[in-house]
Amino acid sequence: MRLFRLVRARLHALVHRDAVAGEIRDELQFHVDARAEEYERAGLSPDAARQKARQRVGNLALHQDQGYDIRGGGVMETIWQDVRYSFRLLGRQRGFAAVAILTMALGIGASTAIFSVIDAAILRPLSYPRPEKLVRVWVEVEQPNGRLMRLTPSYDDMLAFARTGVFRAVTMSGNVFAGRIIDGEAPERVTVGEMTVDYLRVFGAVPILGRAFTADDMAPSAPPIVLLSYGYWQIHFGSDANAIGKTIRFDDEAATIIGVLPAQFESGTPMWRPLRIRDPTRRGAGRVMSGRLTDEMSTSDADARLIAAVAPSVGPDGKPLKMAVRTQSMVDLERSDHVTTVNVLAGAVGTVLVIACVNVAGLLLARGATRRSELAVRASIGAGRARLIRQLLTESLTVATLGGAIGVVVAWLTLDALVANIPLVLGVDTPVTINARVLAASLALTLLTGVLFGIAPALRLSRVNLGSALARGNRRQAQTLSTRNGQLLIAAEVALAVILVAAAGLMLRSFTRLVSVDLGFDPDALVTMMVTPIGQDRSAHADYFAELTRRLREIPGMLSAGGIDNLPLGGSASMMSFTIDNKSRGVDINRVLPGYFETMGLAAVQGHLPTEADVASGHHVIVLSEAVARGWFPGANPIGRQVAEAGPGKQIWEVAAVVPDLRSGGPLFEASPTVYVPYSPQSANEVIKWIVMVVRTDGREGNIPDALRRTAIGIGPHVVVERLRTGSDLLARELVRPRQRTVLLTLLGGLGLLLALVGVFGMTAYAVARRTQEIGVRMAFGASSMRVVGRIMCDSAWPIAVGTAVGLGGAALATRLIRSFLFNTTPTDPATFAVVAATLASAGCLAAWVPARRAARVDPMTALRAE
């Protein structure tokens, strides 16, 4: 309260300077007048009385100023003076100012940018109202191996849970991976979410137009309806309110639009349908259950109450199975996805910031030498130590604030580029922005760093020994940064930089290994597109793809063309079981169109690849990958062997050829055993929804993707053409997170290295400046310039060596954090550490050598006179 009053009075005094000064003037004037009246009563003439009174009171203006200082204008006034003085000082020492401010700008800019990511990923990971009450719910059921398996509750479980009073509302929603085809002029595939009635209540949203789903809509016989997302409505219906009641044609039905959801509500899902439950007792049916807890309910209380409500499960032997119910905060779930990456980023950017602070502290200390006599003069005319510390801290805060301001602007300008390289999957509804909280954090960080790097120099420089400083206010005595302390700073900076660079180095090494993995094919010359014909007619599909393959081969520049249902690196796979020696063996199964093997560059290792004629003649032939051949027929020739499909179909296949393994899941995964089945209308025992066409070009022709699209659309029935990609894109998508992590950590490592080198350079330059005279003396007595440079270098090389060693130790501990990000690389990879140590040591010595070389150019006579 008192503090508040004081601050208010001071602010009042600063803002209303004239008012305060006026009050004091009025008060003193009253005093003079009253005194004059008294003299007048004592018999003096009015003029004489006034003159005498004024004489007695003395210098009015001086009293006024003193009064003003005491009445509170004072402190603010001197702070303002200090700030202005700091600016003048920075203006006079432009080199120092530029380095210090830019250093802080880099440190705070990087921190601000990373904090804005942390803000989105950790502080507000979900954009729903009161997200802390949202939970996911699972039941855990004992498995034959004795372990508990986590399953989504059945619909009946959910209804039972809803009756416990633990939840405000519960809902089940479906995962729809493949999306559905919206038919129309330009057919497209969209993700369609499925929700039960209370979904919107759980997540706190109300349609902005139309209505939500009701219990009646959930009945299997209810007419098909959809809710649109705000974005889809905006783009496809021009935000027209008349969209309600219109129909959207899915591939199998026409659904009526009944409402539009608010903007920023699950904008990743364009439309929603009611989730219709076929079997209310089935658990774990590719869905999720979410609930909103009542205000007083915690997740552990909820678990205990829900277990009482869950329907017991019985094993095949009739014994009841062990069960548990688990609720987990959705916010925690979301955060746990990000926590490692965020820790690594925060650690890295924090290290950069500390290096920046050490740097500026060193610069301030070094620069302090030139301030000694000035500070002594200030002390001699009455500035106390506290006053000097305040002035010095104001200076460092001014540097920090200028740096911080520039840093925030830089962070704001580069945010989009950063977000594009953030190795996190952030919700579309929680975009990374520099909001008020981020700005507040940057401000706090700015002030904190200002004090952090300013306090040591301020304490040190303010300790003025008046006599000696004034009497011998020259450079030689004015050592404010001892050789030892300078070396300590160098070692600290180098050590921190080593940790950052080691992390970056490991990421780079891991990434290099990742991209050099032999996938079994070269994606670079490939162009792919996914084609989905609309309609269910199997033979029409076969004709379409035959025609498409033929026409694609006619496009100029095309070397070969083929197709497959699950393209390597495409992110999907189908499984099928075969019976080999009476044992069922599951493998990846791919249906291929003629030309696929040639296009991928896969030659038969054994046997002959089936020709189009073989397929057309109705031969049931298959091609095995080497891994399958080895597994099924160890040591034997698989060509011509017959294998049977497991299950009721029992189709018999004859092995025609063996081809090399492919790492179809990308470089991170081993090649999976794969069986290729030539696709033909006769052999296809299930409807193939889509085919990914693959073409290999000679690389000369222009817009191949566009030619592919026009060809696919130009043939006949409606088709959806998606995922038009060149092969290098294909691989790039697999590598996107590792690449982002590598880019980001390399950037931060580079930043740390740069700042540390600036620091080493600065410290050494200062040491050279400080020892100019000593150097002069040595050279006057015949020391060679080599020796002089050697001595200076030695002073910096030692701390660099120590810092490197300490840094390697620190790195060995710190890089464990990124263990999970590394591919075929240990967190203490000796080669990487060796390269990092060599890099840091040589770069550090170079940074020291540049100023040291200057020492050797000192002319002994000038140096001796430098006093």
Added chain:
Amino acid sequence: MTRTSSDQLHGMLDLLVLKALEEKPLHGYAIALRLERLSNDVLSVEEGSLYPALYRMEARGWLSSTWGVTERGRRARFYRLSRAGRAQLAAETASWARLAGAVKSVLAG
């Protein structure tokens, strides 16, 4: 009429001002007059010391001030002793009495 030099006065000024305000709120001029009267004109307060002392004690929370009107109808700034000010007065009075007693007994030898 002898006057005490202002240097000697300086240390005691706070105590005297607090004492002067013990009875009722006064403006600066009245404080000066009162101190002169109470000390039988031995103590003369310099304006250059009085006002800074008032501001300082106000900043410390011993005094509070408001603009008011004198008996003669002139606008003046009145100072009032706060609770903290009263406590300060009591403490300083006691310590002064101790000091004065000590000095006296030394002089009495």
